[in-house]
Amino acid sequence: MSKVKSKFVCQVCGYESVRWLGRCPNCQSWNSFIEIVEDKGKVDKRVNKEELEVYRLDQILNYEPVRLKTGLTGFDYIIGGGIVEGSVTLLAGEPGIGKSTLLLQLAISLSKESSRVLYISAEESLSQVGLRLKRLTSKDRLDIDFVSERDIENILPELEKFNYSLIIVDSIQTIYSSEFPTSPGNVVQVRECTSKLVDFAKKNNVAVILVGHVTKEGDIAGPKILEHLVDVVLYLEGERYHDLRVLRVVKNRFGPTNDFILYEMKESGLFEVEDISAKMIENRNINVAGSIIVPVMEGTKPLLIELQALVSKTNTSYPRRIASGVDFNKLVLLLAILEKKLRTNFSDKDVFVNVVGGIKINEPAVDLGLAFALLSALMDKPFPSDMIAVGEIGLGGEVRTVPHIERRLKEARKFGFIKALIPKDKKIKLNEYNMNILPVSDIEEGIKLVWGEEWRN
Structure with a gap:
């Protein structure tokens, strides 16, 4: 006679147990276990006489x-x-x-x-x-x-x-x-x-x-x-x-x-x-506060995206933070860095961020562009329409290099951008792209290059 066995499986995460549990120890879900009956039957212990085919890896290199x-x-x-x-x-x-x-x-x-x-x-x-x-x-x-x-x-x-x-x-x-x-x-x-x-x-x-x-x-x-x-x-x-x-x-x-x-x-x-870049920026409004073009890498392709930010005075006790197309936690982190290092105030402002076109961007290279979009919207000062910004921002406000800078710059130059705000990197040759390259070491240095020493006014 075959021996009937049963096990209990969590319907949420798939965790298996030999007995029923009220709460799953893996995903912490309550009352998620169901019983699965298994009829094992008699196990056939006869050895398969067919020999396994063994290959040498060097025989399949090509x-x-x-x-x-x-x-x-x-x-x-x-x-x-x-x-x-x-x-x-x-x-x-x-x-x-x-x-x-x-x-x-x-x-x-x-x-x-x-x-x-x-x-x-x-x-x-x-x-x-x-x-x-x-x-x-x-x-x-x-x-x-x-x-x-x-x-x-x-x-x-x-x-x-x-x-x-x-x-x-x-x-x-x-x-x-x-x-x-x-x-x-x-x-x-x-x-x-x-x-x-x-x-x-x-x-x-x-x-x-x-x-x-x-x-x-x-x-x-x-x-x-x-x-x-x-x-x-x-x-x-x-x-x-x-x-x-x-x-x-x-x-x-x-x-x-x-x-x-x-x-x-x-x-x-x-x-x-x-032509993805052309499609993403085809309806771009020039000289609008809070708008900036950022070159990103998606797989092996460089493309240009438009980041938009809107900062307005809040009417509630808890200001809203809404991000579409970028990570919400990245937005919150950048706001904290800007408030700490630049002494700006977003605590009484609603902040909205959007990537035009409905796509999602997760790479760190958008940090510098997103920071400038937020500052542009806060101060109501447009970012230069012929300039791009690319770079990762550290917790100390420093601007760090990102991979494939050369390919990003070439893509931007192809669409008529003549200025680029990038991280300082000794490997980048500034005179090779027919652009005005502006290397910066931190976010405040970049702000002064864009809006001048009296950027707060």
Whole structure:
């Protein structure tokens, strides 16, 4: 007789215990444990007589993985040249951001290349997907199969019936396994269903793309192991009410990470933006207090973004601090540095910061530009329209160097900027960029170069 065992699993973080616990010791959630029954059965101890294949690493030094060209130039580029056969990719993003639209465009493009695609939708019906398809293409014949199913036990047998080049699962949080008595989307279901799809992809050498939901904090929903199981993690970012979308590579086992591509959302789908800097600053207002252009590095590309700040007297006991596109904690930290080192007063002011275009910037190189945007808004003095600012600010108010200064300066010069406020660095040759380079060692020195010695007046 087989021996029945059970374990208790936290539905929030996936922590396992041999007994029920009222509070999870890992994530501190209350009443989150459920019982999972496991029928171990008799273990077959017979040794597999087939010998394992052992390879020498020097024999595969020149091995190049077979890649599936999607036909979407930007998408192929950021993931290293195409989707690797047998790989599993996770595409995450907020609701309504365009994940399903992008993947349907990808499926349409692949069908034009004589590749067969299976689209598994556990969220939308055939008619709903059909309406989106009409907006994206006018072709009557597409080699795309569609399945609306949620049970992984019913899905897996269908995957082996045809020789698919790509399988799209939208979304992994709505797929469930009937082997586990839990609702779709919890930790156990997401982990187990993903593991089964990964096993299928590796054994059959078929590429799989999973759509993932995100939490209200912006993280991928489900256990962290979900990101470890897959080969590539992509984030589709942007504001729902802006037309720009950023597809960013967070993890890639077959190519570079932190690269990105900018899309513009239109009625007929997502379209790649060729000149990103030009798009980001095309509607810029000149000589407006609180506005500044900052060159940032996104992956391997330099691009220009516009930072805007608004500082106004507060009418409440607790002044507001709102940041869109930059880290809120970075804003609070810079305000503390400016108040301490420059004796400015933001304590009775509401402060609003925005990155134009709805994209998110996290690198430290925006510190100097953000500080000048805040000071410009506070004093109502415009920052010079032909000048950029780039650099990291330390807790002592010092301006520290950032990588790829040369590439940032070249990008700025290409768009007509003739002045640059940068950190002092002996390695930078000031006469190579046809610009007036102004190196500074701290924030106050930079302010005097921009607005003069009497900058407080």
